[in-house]
Amino acid sequence: MIRIVIAGPRGNMGKEAVQMVLETDQFELAGVIDRKNGGKTLADLQGLPDAAVPVFDDPVHCFQETQPDVLVDLTNPDTGKVHMKLALENGVRPVIGTTGFSEADVEEMSLLAESKELGAIIAPNFAIGAILMMKFSQTAARYMPDVEIIEQHHDRKLDAPSGTAVKTAQLISEVREKKKQGHPDEEETLQGARGADVDGMHIHSLRLPGLVAHQEVIFGGEGQTLKIRHDSINRRSFMPGVKMACEEVMRIGVLVYGLEHIIE
Incomplete structure (x- = not known):
């Protein structure tokens, strides 16, 4: 007991x-x-x-x-x-x-x-599916190092980006060399438009009523994209x-x- x-x-x-x-x-x-x-x-x-x-x-x-x-x-x-x-x-x-x-x-x-x-x-996230999403993303990053993270949560969440997004970026950083993504001369005409920067990766946070906890990790490569997504529908x-x-x-x-x- x-x-x-x-x-x-x-x-x-x-x-x-x-x-x-x-x-x-x-x-x-x-x-x-x-x-x-x-x-x-x-x-x-x-x-x-x-x-x-x-x-x-x-x-x-x-x-x-x-x-x-x-x-x-x-x-x-x-x-x-x-x-x-x-x-x-x-x-x-x-x-x-x-x-x-x-x-x-x-x-x-x-x-x-x-x-x-x-x-x-x-535990940044207790959902087993979210943990698997992070582990799968780390594996994918070995072969597709260009990646961005979009996390979505309810509008009462205090921190941004989420702990899950930060943890995902940390796991990816363990297997991915730091690199700046996007055009070398890229410029934000509105501050924050490209989101937070973690070793060249970008994390974008959405906060809206009706959401619970959702995250999508998007990888880009020559002529292809890969999306790994997890959704918590309820607590x-x-x-x-x-x-x-x-x-x-x-x-x-x-x-x-x-x-x-x-x-x-």
């Missing part, structure tokens, strides 16, 4: 995670962290399953009272970083589903996880990855950034 605490239970992803944990035989929902509803129970929160699970507004108090094995954080970048550090300092293995971590953040958390000999996972699509991360984080003793490292 894995005892789990969820931070952000009222969000769209948080609600799905609560339901997944309650439905999984080997998981036990020990508590939830919600800065606005400390002292209540999960049953008190509108729209959430009827369960006598305590709600805490202080993560340290939550960890000390419930003694969980795993923290699943589905809040926002700033809160996720704080919760991750507090979890590791209190002997709890974090599974973080918020993006926006810098390389320095990841390095700091990695050193902390190693010093505590605790597993930790930061239930992320739950198999959350479940897998909760199980895997119990088996490792270091920080893992990206689920592609645990689905070989």
